[in-house]
Amino acid sequence: MDRRQFLGTTAGAVIGAATLAAPALAQAKARVRAGYLHTLAVDGQIWTGMDRGSFDKQGLDLELRQFNTGLELFQALIGGSLDVLATGAVVSNFPARGQGKVFLINDIEVATAQLWVRSDQGVASFADLKGKRIATTTGTTAHVFLDKALRANKVDPKEVELVNQTMPAAVTAFISGAVPAVALWVPFNITVREKVPGAVKLADASAYYPQAAIMGGWAARNDYYDANRATLANLIRGWAEANDYMIAHSEEALDSLQKAHYPQTPLSDLKEQFAAQKMFTAQDWKAKYADGTVTAWLQQSTDFFMANAGIKEFTPASSYFDSSLYLTTLA
Known part of the structure; x- marks a missing residue:
């Protein structure tokens, strides 16, 4: 085998090995x-x-x-x-x-879960929530936060009516005025702030951190x-x-x-x-x-x-x- 044949054979082997190696690495x-x-x-x-x-x-x-x-x-x-x-x-x-x-x-x-209320429907404090409907998605971050916030402000969760909806539907209900309060997670707060200028953020989860x-x-x-x-x-x-x-x-x-x-x-x-x-x-x-x-x-x-x-x-x-x-x- 002359030098030219040797180089050609070697190059082919290297290329072949590389071709085989690529799928192996991927696998x-x-x-x-x-x-x-x-x-x-x-x-x-x-x-x-x-x-x-x-x-x-x-x-x-x-x-x-x-x-x-x-x-x-x-x-x-x-x-x-x-x-x-x-x-x-x-x-x-x-x-x-x-x-x-x-x-x-x-x-x-720490502050992604928030509670927003409508003062135009008579809700401006936690005490005002008693007997009111609050839209949220149960079993989620917003629900955990809402329960903690209510209890921390001396409102028994049984004293409010939870309206369980998907978060987009809950926010829509709040914007339309169907409910006076919504417990949400960001970025839905931005929609609320834009669509309901008079809406008030009553609390967010940072109020209870790090306890x-x-x-x-x-x-x-x-x-x-x-x-x-x-x-x-x-x-x-x-x-x-x-x-x-x-x-x-x-x-x-x-x-x-x-x-x-x-x-x-x-x-x-x-x-x-x-x-x-x-x-x-x-x-x-x-x-x-x-x-x-x-x-x-x-x-x-x-x-x-x-x-x-x-x-x-x-x-x-x-x-x-x-x-x-x-x-x-x-x-």
């Missing part, structure tokens, strides 16, 4: 079917990580599906069409019923969690990189998110949503995982959900939330 990525809500407090880290390659770097192929509520997300998870999900306060609900394992917290929805905190986060299907801890550890690493970038470079991150994923939302409104959530760096979260703070906050929401559903026997947060995976992964 090596772990496909994860992930559901999410399209609201900044839930999908901010997801899209930042997707756009910046944070999850790709960890060998993950996230197959994303958008849902309208946390209830729909858990139905899909329980039904087997999702491996993991990211949601709001509902992350404290179904896992307490043995349906899903919580392994990662996104943020605290109480409504958190959003991630849960995995039980069987998936048991069999795919290494994949979930990689998801945590990708999330951590995206999360810390959002904190350190919030202006750039929000600008990118608005252009790529929230084009119908003015940047000023997106910044308002960002201000309504409380984020911690991945390292700062470690202390709250380790000292039981996260578990205690999850349990507060769980206690509400279980009492509201009349369930007396349930799985406590100390069992359905596994802090060890996060702490080990980011040691």
Whole structure:
């Protein structure tokens, strides 16, 4: 074999090897079917990580599906069409019923849940709410907040009439005057503010923090969690990189998110949503995982959900939330 033949054969082998390697590398990525809500407090880290390659770097192929509520997300998870999900306060609900394992917290929805009232219908204080109708979506972040706000202001939740609707319908009912109050989550507050100039924000969840905190986060299907801890550890690493970038470079991150994923939302409104959530760096979260703070906050929401559903026997947060995976992964 002369030199020219040798080079040709070698080049062909290299090209062939590269061709074979490409599919192998692609196949090596772990496909994860992930559901999410399209609201900044839930999908901010997801899209930042997707756009910046944070999850790709960890060998993950996230197959994303958008849902309208946390209830729909858990139905899909329980039904087997999702491996993991990211949601709001509902992350404290179904896992307490043995349906899903919580392994990662996104943020605290410190002011994302809000209570708006119409003074033109005689409601200007919590006392005025007695006997009135309040529209909201039960079993959600807004519902958890509303219950806490009523009790904190000496109004028994039984003294008001809850009107359970999807959030768009609840907000429409408030705008039309069909109900004098609505418990919502951002960004629906912007619509209320624009359509009902005289509407008053009576309270938001920040009034009860840090004694109480409504958190959003991630849960995995039980069987998936048991069999795919290494994949979930990689998801945590990708999330951590995206999360810390959002904190350190919030202006750039929000600008990118608005252009790529929230084009119908003015940047000023997106910044308002960002201000309504409380984020911690991945390292700062470690202390709250380790000292039981996260578990205690999850349990507060769980206690509400279980009492509201009349369930007396349930799985406590100390069992359905596994802090060890996060702490080990980011040691």
